Amino acid sequence: MLVIFDLLYREYCRARLAEMQRLLLLAGESAKPSKAGHGAADQTHDEKDSQQQRSWHAAD
Template structure:
């Protein structure tokens, strides 16, 4: 009886590890899609943000 339980436990652990590896691969792939913010720029102050949330808008000419 204990041999059957040992075999079932090993199979459960193997399946669980495979599932965890799959989740890690999925999360790593989706992280690569997201854009990384530029490192060389200083963070903007909230007063410096334009309506697009990126930075000051260019002055309008005319």
């Protein structure tokens, strides 16, 4: 009887470990920024900042 519980527990731990590794791999892939869309967002943000800075300097 003890052997059955030991076998079931080992199988449960193995399955949980495999699931956690899979989730970590998926989380790592989704956390990587895409290079194609990242530059366009930065450029838009930089343009807005420079326009705002120009308007502040014009007010002085």
